[in-house]
Amino acid sequence: MRSIAEINDKIERRQAVVRTVEEVKAQVAEVGIAQTAKEVDVVTTGTFEPMESSGAILNLGQTDPPIKIRQCWIDGVPAYAGFGAVDLYLGASQAVEYSGTTDLNDIEEVREGAEARVRQRGGGHVIEELIAGRSVPLRAVGQVTDCYPRASFETTISQNTINQFYLFNPRNLYQNFIVGVNGGDRALFTYLGPLQPRLGNAVYSNPGAISPLLNDPDLELVGIGTRVFLGGAIGYVAWEGTQHFPLQKRLPNRTPIGPAATLALVGNAKYMNPKWVRGCYLRGYGPSLMLGVGIPLPVLTEAVIAHCSVQDQDLVAPVVDFSIPRRVRPTFGLVSYAQLKSGKLIIDGKSVRVAPLASIYLSRQVATELKHWIEQGAFMLTEPVASIPNDRTFIPQDMRGS
């Protein structure tokens, strides 16, 4: 139908027809798949949701005398230092470490106190601060060697005072996820937020039909090297994500019925915007990072538009009971995203309130922003360098011999 080179040529001449995936769905409903595929060159998708398997690589530049950092705290949040001398990795879900005797598991006791507010900070918040251009304190402890004689170092850093500052996220962009409920009799504090007892509420965390990978279900368009919108800047698909599970059961429309493909993303945080990279905290669970990610889908064939035409009623997720704290939790079956977005579910004959954890409002803005970039010729499409594997099994970690 058209090649990526041809689309890029049109983008350069600012003649590319770019539509958000929601516009495409509406257009397909009106004029059909064939006509839409003829007219549209690029479809933009987007999501804005917590992605806790995210983190930032930082290189400080050497001190004089130099230091081989072994332990490091950035604004009180521990950063991993087991690399070369002044390379650091700051994980989004790393909680702040503070001087106190409270055990990390005594969250209940400190939740309402002043300490709770401190604890609510984590790597995600520090990453947001740095992206916003603010300065944060850094404390480092070094291993004294003949190469690196300095034993400790304290300073203040900002994105302008360090060499590299880029996000390297091992697991982003879950292709579908689960719906959390709590069938037990006490409140649970989960990575999906608070789940109230006796099916008091339900939470889903994928924005459904607008979500990038639900519109390219077999990852035929997205691969290693694909240029994406990451946190308000240009990013790239680096690899398959951790827990990438393309073999998840799928509907006839090829979309998975639960968590499936994931992607590892990388992008220069110095160009990112704090609007799209937000530290967050899930009560009783811990800190995380909300991230805006958008993927452009080139309309190479009619099948691309066919995949992009899935609606919320064509997509499902499993309702999972978090009251059983095991790897495999019981489910209440599958529900459609149309049901989820209505705000009410019927589970076991009971009407349950449903709330999203992904911001559908901001997901749409990501798709719209990416559309503008492409229209303005500021974002060119890429051919994937290699495909994301489609045959990864999901290996559980069981003790040997058990």
Added chain:
Amino acid sequence: MPVTYRLAKDFNVAANIIRAQVAPNQIGKLVVELLGDIDQLDAAIEWMRSQDITVSFASRELVIDEETCVDCGLCTGVCPTEALTLDPQSFKLTFTRSRCIVCEQCIPTCPVQAISTNF
């Protein structure tokens, strides 16, 4: 009159002073949060009124910082009165103040700490 002392001594009611504007020999104004047994609280308020103290109930209100809010909607699932809802079209958070009972469950639920009370 040592109002807060009497509240504590006679009614076992803790008065947390939030705002105070008191000058000698003039009418003053005290904003307090009262904590105690519900019957004792009623008795304490009745006693204050009997002392010609005008008692009115300040309504604590929720404040949503729109700059901070990301419109994720997580709060809508814990709001018992549907004061917090997502607009079915735009999926933007809408707050219907008249429905809010200030149960405050949304405050710790908000992942970006965008909700607070105005006291």
